[in-house]
Amino acid sequence: MQPNPEHIRTIANRYAANLALCFPLRRASLQLARAVHANIITFGFHPRAHILNRLIDVYCKSSELAYARHLFDEIPEPDRIARTTMVSGYSASGDIPLARSVFDETPLSVRDTVMYNAMITGLAHAGDGYSAASTFLEMKRGGFRPDNFTFASVLSGLAHVAEEERECVRQFHAAAVKSGACSVTSVTNALVSVYSKFDLLHSARRVFDEISEKDERTWTSMMTGYVKNGFFDSGVELLEGMMDERMKLVAYNALISGYVHGGLFKEALVMVRRMVWSGIELDAFTYPSVLRACATSGLLQVGKEVHAYALRRGEFSFHLDNSLVSLYYKCGKFDEARAVFDKMPERDLVSWNALLSGYVSSGHIGEAKLLFKEMGEKKNMLTWMIMISGLADNGFGEEGLRLFACMRNEGFEPCDYAFSGVIKSCAVLGGYCNGQQFHAQLVKIGFESSLSSANALITMYARCGVVEEARRVFMTMPCKDSVSWNALIAALGQHGHGAEAVDVYEEMLKEGIKPDRITFLTVLTACSHAGLVDQGRRYFDSMESVYCIPPGADHYSRLIDLLCRSGRFSEAESVIKSLPFEPTAQIWEALLSGCRVYGNMELGIVAAEKLFELIPEHDGTYMLLSNMYAATGKWEEAARVRKLMRDRGVKKELACSWIEVETQVHKFLVDDTSHPEAEAVYSYLQELGKEMRRLGYVPDTNFVLHDVESDGHKQDMLITHSEKIAVAFGLMKLPPGRAIRVFKNLRTCGDCHNFFVYLSRVVQRDIVLRDRKRFHHFRNGECSCGNFW
DNA sequence: GTAGGGTTAG
Known part of the structure; x- marks a missing residue:
């Protein structure tokens, strides 16, 4: 149904003055904007400029930037307000290039201070303090007078410049004082916040003390300054001197969130209790912090109490419900998590991602896939990452790789975390070439020293059987965390370098890195593979007695x-x-x-x-x-x-082996003839078998578990074990000298082990086999792990 | 048409 132009004109005029007022009106306005838009297209109806500008604003505020742009493009000569609205719309959505293009296309004579402010705000929000500052200088050169808005924005942008340049905050501070902007709370709030970010707490406090009309933001900025820098006592002191209830609430919120960020969950909860005792009720900003504290420290009961409290108060916010979803799944209560999700009156992207990650981390991959599909277009980078990394964690490396490619096709430029997900997929898959390519891409875009990516690389190289590379990545990392150390210890342990793994563990302790429960898993595995029984036993005993980690x-x-x-x-x-x-x-x-x-x-x-x-x-x-x-x-x-x-x-479970040839993964099952080159591989394998029998290899039929009568038949069955097929395929396909890396989902059998010992000598190739339990390196008739068990 | 702070998904 198309509304007629007359009708539209009447409502448009009626609504125009109220469009930006409140949510229900805005929603009605969005519908109106759509209707007008449709009329422009079908009937050539053109509302007056100020109405059109309002409609563009409505589209922008409803995150319908593309539609806003369509309307904008309909205007032959967009005025200053239309342009400012567009710049600010793009800025708010974080699309700086588009904001910039509208801004740059505007002649200097049309620009004004408000328009500069919109541009500077966008840059500041995007974390580009340098451009914000240079745009500020540009506007001054152009003869425009910066106002309170300008100073507040540019100062907040400065929070993102490099530590060395923190002195420029003082220069902007001086400029703001000179122009009189410092008498406005919004500007001083920005100053308190930016000084705090650079650890200049005395300066922040000086500004803070001089603010005569402190508002919520003033208190939160100062409080956040203290707690983010670890000065919790100063924060508490600040709180104790406060009188106004409303201000106290926001100060409590900032303090609690500071504790949670610092991992001090108990302190956070104590503070919540104190807050409630003093008669201050939690608000939408308190819940997420408290619930996260509960979720991470496993305090399901407390979390439930908070949930009940919120229900009694009949509150709804995305943050609250999203936090509840993650509380429940992190405590293993998947049905409750789902119930909260289902009951939400509205869901945002975070809600979907929270549930998705709940499914993925609990191994409910089927449900996760359904949800992922259901999400359709509304995905962000994190959605993809959760899914990619989750697939890898659950052993679906190939799907992880595919999804990563899909993600890029859909125009998402992966962040370092996304890379860590796909590298994990390579690790699962043993995709060495794929992994190397991602490594190269990381180097190219400067992510190679990102903790998450580098940690993933260590594991990937190790799981592909290339310990030296794993070690090299570790060595070149500028900063390491316990995950990095754990990854290296695991790498060494898996490949039978148990003694070295233990050395690395000792070094980790010397460096002052606290071992966690994963560290002990890797150390114990390393000791076990290297036969360091007593040492392993001692490490086990130290867990609880020295590090307070109950095994x-x-x-x-x-x-x-x-x-x-x-x-x-x-x-x-x-x-x-x-x-x-x-x-x-x-x-x-x-x-x-x-x-x-x-x-x-x-x-x-x-x-x-x-x-x-x-x-x-x-x-x-x-x-x-x-x-x-x-x-x-x-x-x-x-x-x-x-x-x-x-x-x-x-x-x-069906035995399956696979091998990567030029980033392509080839899979083989027992007796598998489905591969296009199966026939050639089989006859090559038969030939190899004959050759090795001449050299003394005797098939060990003990490993045939089928009820087969004749021995000859049994030998046939041995030759068709999937790992043998995969190795033969590798020999055919990979250039001479290249190591053969084969992976198997189950444990390999003694006969295959024996076979590869001979094979590595006959063909003079390194063969690396990773089975369900461990790695076997075959070189020139020997296996690094000696006995195959 | 423009500003300042604190919260949720890895």
Whole structure:
């Protein structure tokens, strides 16, 4: 239905004066703007300039910049106000290039101070203090007089200039005083804030003390100045001297948020309690801080109380509900998180991202994918990143890579964090070439020393089997955090350099970096792979006694693994008996695989029974147990276990290996003939097999678990193991001298291990195999990890 | 038509 031009003219005039007033009006105005717009297109109806300007403003304020621009372009000679509205609209949406272009196209004679202010504000908000300052100088040169608005904006922009140039704040301060702008609170507020940002708290305080009419922003700026610089006591003191209730509320908010930012959650909550006692009620700005404190320190109960409190007060804000969503999923309450999300009267992008990240971090990838799809066009960089990184975390490296490409196609320039997500995908996938390319791109755009990217690079190189590169990245990092150290220790540990991993750990302690629970996981794994049992045991014991980190089930399972690998079963048993909680599946698994290595049937059966109870659907237990029987020639027992597995409907996870050739990943299954070049690969593999048998390789048919009668048949089955196919493919495709890096989703078998030992000598190539558990480096007839277990 | 501060998703 098209409104007729007369009608439009009447309403447009009626609304024009009120357009910017309040939200319902603005919403009505947006509809009106649309209708007028449609009429311009269909009927050639042209409202008067001031109405058109209002409509453009409505579009801008409703974030409909493209429509605003259409209207703007309809005006043959846009006046100063139309241009200012456009500049300010683009500025507010952060689109500086477009704001700039409208601004630059405006002749000097049309510009005025307000228009300069709109431009400077945009630059200041975008964090470009230099351009804000130079535009300020340009306007002075052009003979325009800066006013309060100008000084407030340009000063706030200065907060983003480099530390060395903080002296220019004083110059602008002097200029503001001279022009009389310092008698206005908005300007002095900006001064307090910018002085605080540069740690010039005395100057900030001096300005603060001289402000006769302090408003909310004055108090928050001063308080934030104190707490962001760690002067919590000064903040509390400031608070104690306050009288006005409303001002006290905002000061409390700033103080609480400062505590939360500094990780002082307990102090934050104490402050909330104090606030409530003194009769001040929480507001929309208090909730997110409190809830984040609860979420990060796992205080679900307190969080629920806050939720109830907010419900009683009948408040709604995106920030509140979004914080609730993240509180619940971080505390593992996914249904509650979803319920809050579903009940929201309106949702913004943050709400969607919060729920998405809840799904992703809890492994609900199916739901996450649905949600991601449902989001359609309304995604931002973070949406993509959450999904990419989440896919990688859940083992979907290929999908992560694909999504990263999609993201770029849709015009998102990845930030450093987005790179860390896709690099993680390469790590999962073993995509060395892909990873190298992303590394090169990082260097090109200057992100290579970003903590998140560099940490991801260390892990990626390690997981691709190139420890030296991982080490190099670590060495070149200008600043490192515990994640960086953990990544390097893990890298070394995975590749059997256990002693070195332990050295790095000791060095980390010397550097004063506090180990966290991940550090201990990596150190224990390293000790376990290197057989450093006593040392590992000592590190484990130090967790609680020295670092106050209570070991979790994952730490205990590493300890069991450590003990079992060197055959210390009685010790392992007594650890399990003295656990402060019920042993988890993970712990029994560690015991079972230890028993497998040593053929400890008795204990192995105990562990397997427990696992059958705890996770009857898990195929690994059946395989391990049946393998154990088979290895000792107890074929009947092995068959019984496999029958049990069949009866319970447990499916064996399909073995799959893959290899990257020129950034393309090629996947192979057992007996796989689906690859276009399968035939050639098979005949090449047969040839290799013959060649190696001549050199003494004997297929070890113990590893064939199918019920096959003849030995010849069994050998055929061995040759078609997916990792052998992938390696053969690599030999065919990769240039001579290049290492073959193959990845497998399950553990490799002893026969394949043996096969590759021979192969590495025959073809004179390095072969690196990463299976579910560990890395195997084959070079010239030897394997770095010796025994393949 | 323009300003100053504090909050949510990794």
